[in-house]
Every structure is written in C-alpha cells, then in structure tokens.
Amino acid sequence: MAEHIQVTRALFDEVMVPNYAPAPIIPVRGQGSRVWDQAGREYVDFAGGIAVNALGHCHPALVSALKEQADKLWHLSNVMTNEPALRLAQKLVDSTFAEKVYFANSGAEANEAALKLARRWALDKFGSEKQQIISFGKSFHGRTFFTVTVGGQAAYSDGFGPKPGGIDHAEYNNLDSLKALMSDNTCAVILEPLQGEGGIIPGDAAFLQGVRDLCNQFNALMIYDEVQSGVGRTGKLYAYMHTNVVPDILTTAKSLGGGFPVGAMLTTTAIASHLKVGTHGSTYGGNPLACAVAEAALDTINQPEVLDGVLEREKLFRRELAAINEKHQVFSTVRGQGMLLGAVLNDQFKGRSRDFFLASADQGLFALVAGPDVIRFAPSLVIPEADIIEGMKRFEKAVAQVKQG
Structure with a gap:
C-alpha cells in the first residue's frame, strides 16, 4: 500500500498536527555522519537528531x-522481565553510582519517574509538607505536564490550564537564588549539569557542589537530568563524573539508545525502595528491543578510546570555529563540553540562530539551535575527522551567506 502515497513536505501540512515546522527536505538514508535526502543530496550531520544519534547513522553494532x-x-509486559533489560541494567549499575534502574521510553518519562519518586520518598520519610521541587530558569526536562512545569521555560508550560503545584525556579549558576528558596519542605532539586536547550550553559563546579551541600543540609534529593549530557556526550560516560558531585537520582535517554527510543532513571537502593510494586510503570519501558540496542550502544561508547576521542573531536571543533570566527566575527564565545557545543552569537547577530541553521541546511549541513542566540552542535561521538573538516567548510559558507544577507 505504502508505494501509492506521494510523500512530500506538503503532505506534512495536510496530515500532521502543526506543532512542528520541519525543514523542507526529507532525509531518507543515513550512514555514519552523512545523510541523504529524497533528491539524493548529501549532508554532513552535526545535529545527531538533537544529541541522540551518538554513534551516527546505521552503526553496525546497533x-x-x-x-x-x-x-x-x-x-x-512488565508482568515478566527479560534478558536485555537485565543486562543493560547491570551494566548501568556497574558503570555509575547507581544501584537500581527503572526503564522508560524517553527523557521526559525518565524525569517524570524521578520527580514522582522524589515526592513519594519525601512523603514516606518526612510527611506531606515536604513536597517542594526546585528547578532552574532556562532548564528543560521534557514535555509531559509535570516535567514541562518543572522546566524553566514558561513559554512551554503556559496555556494548558492549572499547572502542577509545589514547583519553584531558581537561577542557574546562582547559589544564592537557590538558598533563598530552600527549606526543610524542599523534597528535591533538579538540574542539568550542563544546560542544553537553555543555551549550552555548563554548571560551574562550585555551583554544582553548592547545590549538593544544600540538598544534604535540607534532606532534599539532588536529581541530575543527564538526558542530553549523558552517555559519552561530554567525554565521560556521564557529566557528573567530571566533578566530585554525585546526584541521588540521574536520568538518561537520547544517546543511551543511539536513536532507538529508550530512557532510564538511575538511583540508590534506599531511594528506589519507595517505588513499591504498583506505584509507577510503563507499558514499553524496558522492552527487549530497546534494551538490546541500548546495551550495544553503551558497550560501544563506554570505552576509553571513544570517550577520549570525544575530547579530541571537541578540540578540532573549537579550532575550526575559532578560524571561522577570526574571519567572520559572528560569535562571542563557544560554550559546552565534548560533542555538545554552543557557538554564542555576538550582539550584531543576536536573535538570529535560526538564520544560521537554515543557511547551514542550504550548504549541506545539519546544525541545531539552542535558543535564539546559540548555534548548537551535537554530532556523533565517533564522527570522523574528515567529516568535521568538511562540515566546517560548509558551515563557513553558511556564515558567509547569513552575513551577506
């Protein structure tokens, strides 16, 4: 049957809910860090499906x-368990601070589980007064109603009626703003160790340590959302491993499945014990297909040569971006870590990240934005050096195109 349907970009507008505005091209095939569209045109992929395709397209192991x-x-169904899920869980436990794992299908679902667990933990241990969840401005934690309300971008959560309560927002990298909100009624503080959607903003080491200390002081759980920063993206398996700060709960997705939908929440045995039988669940969470692919992704990425290679690639990216900027003067700085980088536009080009994104596609490059002022790069962790060089050539042409108007 499928052959009779003429698939064009126009079909999207006819049959899809209009919550997205996809680019005019339709990719049909990928190999490594290259992608081809319906017309057979080839692109270099610096976007990685928004930090998802951690091993590129069609990696043989996956x-x-x-x-x-x-x-x-x-x-x-979860009336039974399965081998891939148990193997993957064992490997996650072996590789992190965690002792227990819960599987879901996405980062939002992993965060939903983390937030529900935090509330249940606080209720069981301290009573119903302890329910405040503190998050940070510009944060992003998913699109379910709970996670989008916890996220620090009101534009995403406004307009859907009454929001879940007991949620406050502090300012990222500003410990005093968090101190002002915390009390014995705080049950959890949730943050990204490196803010992704908010503009590729790394958490200062002192700030992250300060959050940990405040959580200890007020008996609150520290939840790290590593959906975007996790699974090798920053050059360590998880970004928390760059510092001495260890969270109580960690969420992971995106790169974990290398493109197959999977998410997980990691925590300790003591905290996990509060999600007793029947308190939370997911039809597809931990299904054998997803877990088999995620296991292969984790096995492939969690190797010293791959993780070290991420930092080598970061150097090359920064060098190429510096050369482009020397010539064209469009960025004020490049932020981020590993293969999660943000080129911040200077005052002259403020608010125009989408123009660079569109010009890049014109030049045969997939890039991303992180807000109106930041061009984001989140390519494959194993992108070949030649593809980085070629992609940067195309990006320079895109920059020139935007400058020429």
Missing part, C-alpha cells in the same frame, strides 16, 4: 543488535 533481537522477542 544494526546487528536490533536485527538479532528482532528475530527473538520484541515485547513482553
């Missing part, structure tokens, strides 16, 4: 894991 599992078992 393809074979998917094909192998597809012939065995696709789905079981």
Whole structure:
C-alpha cells in the first residue's frame, strides 16, 4: 500500500498536527555522519537528531543488535522481565553510582519517574509538607505536564490550564537564588549539569557542589537530568563524573539508545525502595528491543578510546570555529563540553540562530539551535575527522551567506 502515497513536505501540512515546522527536505538514508535526502543530496550531520544519534547513522553494532533481537522477542509486559533489560541494567549499575534502574521510553518519562519518586520518598520519610521541587530558569526536562512545569521555560508550560503545584525556579549558576528558596519542605532539586536547550550553559563546579551541600543540609534529593549530557556526550560516560558531585537520582535517554527510543532513571537502593510494586510503570519501558540496542550502544561508547576521542573531536571543533570566527566575527564565545557545543552569537547577530541553521541546511549541513542566540552542535561521538573538516567548510559558507544577507 505504502508505494501509492506521494510523500512530500506538503503532505506534512495536510496530515500532521502543526506543532512542528520541519525543514523542507526529507532525509531518507543515513550512514555514519552523512545523510541523504529524497533528491539524493548529501549532508554532513552535526545535529545527531538533537544529541541522540551518538554513534551516527546505521552503526553496525546497533544494526546487528536490533536485527538479532528482532528475530527473538520484541515485547513482553512488565508482568515478566527479560534478558536485555537485565543486562543493560547491570551494566548501568556497574558503570555509575547507581544501584537500581527503572526503564522508560524517553527523557521526559525518565524525569517524570524521578520527580514522582522524589515526592513519594519525601512523603514516606518526612510527611506531606515536604513536597517542594526546585528547578532552574532556562532548564528543560521534557514535555509531559509535570516535567514541562518543572522546566524553566514558561513559554512551554503556559496555556494548558492549572499547572502542577509545589514547583519553584531558581537561577542557574546562582547559589544564592537557590538558598533563598530552600527549606526543610524542599523534597528535591533538579538540574542539568550542563544546560542544553537553555543555551549550552555548563554548571560551574562550585555551583554544582553548592547545590549538593544544600540538598544534604535540607534532606532534599539532588536529581541530575543527564538526558542530553549523558552517555559519552561530554567525554565521560556521564557529566557528573567530571566533578566530585554525585546526584541521588540521574536520568538518561537520547544517546543511551543511539536513536532507538529508550530512557532510564538511575538511583540508590534506599531511594528506589519507595517505588513499591504498583506505584509507577510503563507499558514499553524496558522492552527487549530497546534494551538490546541500548546495551550495544553503551558497550560501544563506554570505552576509553571513544570517550577520549570525544575530547579530541571537541578540540578540532573549537579550532575550526575559532578560524571561522577570526574571519567572520559572528560569535562571542563557544560554550559546552565534548560533542555538545554552543557557538554564542555576538550582539550584531543576536536573535538570529535560526538564520544560521537554515543557511547551514542550504550548504549541506545539519546544525541545531539552542535558543535564539546559540548555534548548537551535537554530532556523533565517533564522527570522523574528515567529516568535521568538511562540515566546517560548509558551515563557513553558511556564515558567509547569513552575513551577506
């Protein structure tokens, strides 16, 4: 049947809910860090499906894991467990601070589970007064009603009626603003160690340590949202590993599945014990297909040569961006870590990140934005050096195009 449907960008406007405004091109095939559209035009991928395709497109380890599992078992309800889920959970526990794992399908669902767990933990241990959740301005934690309200961008949560209560927002990297909100009624503080959607803003080491200390002082859980920063993205398996700060709960998704939908919440045995049988669940969470692919992704990424290679690639990205900027003077700074970088536009180009994004596509490059003032790069963690050089050539042409108007 499918052959009879003429698939064009115009079809999107006819059959899809208009909450997205996709680019005019429709990609149909990917290999490594290259992608081809319907017309056969080739692009270099510096976007990685928004920090998702951590091993590029059609990585052999992921393809074979998917094909192998597809012939065995696709789905079981959580009335039973399965081998891929247990193997993946064991590997996550072995590689992190965590002792227990809960699987979901996305970062939003992992955060939903983390926030529900924090509330349940506080209720069980301290009573109903302890319910305040503190987040930070410009943060992003997902699109469910709970997570979008916890997220620090009112534009995403306004206009849907009464919001979940007991949620406050402090200013990121400003410890005093957090201190002013915290009390014995705070049950959790949730933050990204490196803010992604908010503009690729790294948490200062002193700030992150200060959050940890305040959480300890007020018996509150510290939740790290590592949906975007996790699984090798910053050159460590998780970004928390760059400092001495260890969260109580960590959420992970995006790169974890290398492009297959999967999310996880990691925590300690003591905290996990509050999600007793029946208190939370997910039909597809931990399904064998997703976990088999995620296991292959984790096995491939969690190797010293891949993690060290991420930092080598960061150097190359920064060098190329500096050369482009020397010539064209469009950025004030480049922020971020590993393969999650943000080129911040200077005053002359403020508010125009989308123009650079569109010009990049014109020149055969997939880039991203992180707000109106930041061009974001989140490519494959194993992107070949030649693809970085070629992509940057195209990006320079895009920059020139925007400058010429």
